[in-house]
Amino acid sequence: MTTLVTLEARRxxxxxxxxxxxxxxxxxxxxxxxxxxxxTVLGVALVTVLxxxxxxxxxRNWYGGWWDPTNEALGGLIIATLSxxxxxxxxxxxxxxxxxxxxxxxxxxxxxxxxGAKAAVVGGLTLALGEVLAFACFGIGQxxxxxxxxxxASLGQTGVLRAVLLSGVFLSMLALLGLxxxxxxxxxxxxxxxxxxxxxxxxxxxxxxxxxPGRYTPVPLLNNSIGAVVNQPDQxxxxxxxxxxxxxxxxxxALAAASILRRDA
Amino acid sequence: xxxARSLTKHYQRTVAVxxxxxxxxxGVVTGFLGxxxxxxxxxxxxxxxxxxxxxxxxxxxxxxxxxxxxxxxxVGALLDARAFHPGRSxxxxxxxxxxxxxxxxxxxxxxxxIVGLGSVAQQRAGRYSLGMGQRLGIAAALLGDPGVLxxxxxxxxxxxxxxxxxxxxxxSLAQEGRTVFVSSHLIAEMSLTAQRLVVIGRGxxxxxxxxxxxxxxxxxxxxxxxxxxxxxxxxALRGTGATVRVDDDGAVLVDGLTSADVGRFAxxxxxxxxxxxxxxxxxxxAFMELTNAAVEFRAGEPAVAMATSSTTTKExx
Numbered sequence: 390m391t392t393l394v395t396l397e398a399r400r401x402x403x404x405x406x407x408x409x410x411x412x413x414x415x416x417x418x419x420x421x422x423x424x425x426x427x428x429t430v431l432g433v434a435l436v437t438v439l440x441x442x443x444x445x446x447x448x449r450n451w452y453g454g455w456w457d458p459t460n461e462a463l464g465g466l467i468i469a470t471l472s473x474x475x476x477x478x479x480x481x482x483x484x485x486x487x488x489x490x491x492x493x494x495x496x497x498x499x500x501x502x503x504x505g506a507k508a509a510v511v512g513g514l515t516l517a518l519g520e521v522l523a524f525a526c527f528g529i530g531q532x533x534x535x536x537x538x539x540x541x542a543s544l545g546q547t548g549v550l551r552a553v554l555l556s557g558v559f560l561s562m563l564a565l566l567g568l569x570x571x572x573x574x575x576x577x578x579x580x581x582x583x584x585x586x587x588x589x590x591x592x593x594x595x596x597x598x599x600x601x602p603g604r605y606t607p608v609p610l611l612n613n614s615i616g617a618v619v620n621q622p623d624q625x626x627x628x629x630x631x632x633x634x635x636x637x638x639x640x641x642x643a644l645a646a647a648s649i650l651r652r653d654a
Numbered sequence: 655x656x657x658a659r660s661l662t663k664h665y666q667r668t669v670a671v672x673x674x675x676x677x678x679x680x681g682v683v684t685g686f687l688g689x690x691x692x693x694x695x696x697x698x699x700x701x702x703x704x705x706x707x708x709x710x711x712x713x714x715x716x717x718x719x720x721x722x723x724x725x726x727x728x729v730g731a732l733l734d735a736r737a738f739h740p741g742r743s744x745x746x747x748x749x750x751x752x753x754x755x756x757x758x759x760x761x762x763x764x765x766x767x768i769v770g771l772g773s774v775a776q777q778r779a780g781r782y783s784l785g786m787g788q789r790l791g792i793a794a795a796l797l798g799d800p801g802v803l804x805x806x807x808x809x810x811x812x813x814x815x816x817x818x819x820x821x822x823x824x825x826s827l828a829q830e831g832r833t834v835f836v837s838s839h840l841i842a843e844m845s846l847t848a849q850r851l852v853v854i855g856r857g858x859x860x861x862x863x864x865x866x867x868x869x870x871x872x873x874x875x876x877x878x879x880x881x882x883x884x885x886x887x888x889x890a891l892r893g894t895g896a897t898v899r900v901d902d903d904g905a906v907l908v909d910g911l912t913s914a915d916v917g918r919f920a921x922x923x924x925x926x927x928x929x930x931x932x933x934x935x936x937x938x939x940a941f942m943e944l945t946n947a948a949v950e951f952r953a954g955e956p957a958v959a960m961a962t963s964s965t966t967t968k969e970x971x
Contacts, residue, residue, distance in 0.1 A: 399754065400721050401723050402722070402724050402755060403723070403724060403725070403755055404721025407754050407755065407756060407939050408754060410753045410754070411753045411754035412747060412750070414746070414750045415739075415742075415750055415751055418742050418743070418749075418750070419739060419740060419741050419742060441799070445941060478711065483739065487736070487737075487738065487739045488736050488737040489737060491699075491702075491704055491733055491734065491737045492737045492738060492747075492794065494702075494703070494704055494731075494749065495702055495704075495725060495726065495729075495731055496725060496726050496754040496755055497725075497754055498702075498719055498720040498725055499720055517915070517945055531826045569936075570889065591769040596805055600777045632933070651706075653699070653704060653705040653706060654699075654704040654705070
């Protein structure tokens with residue numbers, strides 16, 4: 390391992406730094422990136438207002454054991470679980486679909502470097518976006534709940550800051566999941582469908598099975614465990630939820646690495 | 655310098671490239687000639703490390719492409735005209751490539767001017783015509799000022815002025831001492847551009863030679879004679895043992911004699927000649943002759959599968 394590291398350090402020529410700079414410019418020079426981000430921000434804000442406004446009109450729920458104003462507000466992130474995942478998918482499938490991948494690999498022929506740079510840029514951008522969204526959701530949600538007279542939460546309360554912060558992290562992990570799917574599936578339509586199927590259809594189908602194994606899939610993990618402070622039905626312990634999501638990402642990126650290394654471009 | 659050794663590529667049951675070895679030298683334009691589907695693009699993708707060879711190696715500057723330190727500064731390639739995102743401007747496409755290999759930004763505008771895209775550089779590349787896309791691909795190839803250049807069908811989609819421009823560009827790049835490897839199925843174009851040739855058919859090497867040598871090797875070389883007494887002249891020539899045909903338009907075509915021999919013979923026998931022309935085979939004739947049997951998709955013949963093709967191709971090679 391030490392030899393590997395020193396070899397890499399001694400190597401002249403391009404490396405992850407150049408690849409990351411190029412990947413960042415790729416995202417910045419596509420209008421679709423800006424549109425996706427803008428649509429996500431607006432969609433999340435809108436859904437947050439709708440969800441919390443509806444909750445603020447059902448006072449009967451406020452004093453049951455399950456009332457969780459943090460979780461109500463973060464419910465608006467459901468829109469982002471789809472659009473941020475799509476962003477990850479498109480970073481890969483957009484290149485395969487247009488043939489840009491051949492330009493990219495001509496410039497960065499060591500494929501793990503290219504995949505690593507994509508993961509770093511997608512992960513970094515969506516982490517920042519995810520945190521902004523999570524905190525915005527929380528703020529907007531509490532304001533709407535307060536206006537409706539419902540009990541609210543504050544970041545200082547136990548578990549609230551953790552729920553908000555980890556929700557942002559989770560969104561960027563969903564983008565990495567999408568990136569992995571995009572590299573493996575290559576076709577944009579197929580990759581988007583696969584992502585939507587894995588995140589939305591699979592939990593729906595599994596929820597009909599005994600014991601509801603659907604709760605261990607990414608989006609329910611975010612909704613019911615990561616973004617929850619008060620115990621929710623179908624809740625999975627937070628540590629397990631983080632471990633599972635990390636595992637899903639690792640599997641998706643490992644499959645992507647195997648695919649990009651073994652298959653012709 | 656590009657060196658291919660025993661390059662082989664199988665796709666499921668078909669063989670795209672079989673045991674292909676050749677060298678591409680610096681200082682000259684080397685044409686890569688073969689019918690459609692003969693494995694030219696596959697070979698170029700293997701040189702670029704995009705496709706992994708089933709067997710054999712392709713080396714650039716003595717190394718596999720993936721081990722180059724600054725790939726775009728050592729090798730420039732136009733592999734397909736549309737290897738860019740339609741939503742990005744031509745200039746942004748080049749800026750991204752420049753960043754990936756630490757190429758200074760001013761070089762982006764330089765190559766845009768070289769290929770004549772300066773005025774449309776800010777437009778989305780999806781709006782470019784096929785020819786403009788081709789020029790953007792050429793700009794990307796030139797970006798790192800590389801010593802080795804690969805062009806796959808570079809004149810596709812270009813207008814006559816663009817074709818002349820590419821011809822000049824390729825020659826001047828070679829004159830600067832660079833290695834220039836250009837594939838084409840357009841034989842006439844190759845005869846105007848290339849000095850050396852790598853000719854393949856059905857994925858196997860048919861010839862690796864100079865254009866001149868390739869043409870002169872061809873058997874289709876004859877002397878065309880126009881005379882008012884065609885039939886008598888043909889008969890008289892046949893008496894000397896020459897192979898003679900009479901063309902549809904009445905011209906006598908003589909094989910196996912030089913034009914000097916034919917002229918002296920005519921003078922000696924008092925034949926009046928209106929025309930005496932040595933006819934050199936064109937590169938196209940030579941190519942057709944050599945690849946005739948090696949053409950992948952002849953009418954009525956299905957693409958050949960791996961199991962059956964080994965014997966047929968060996969015969970042709």
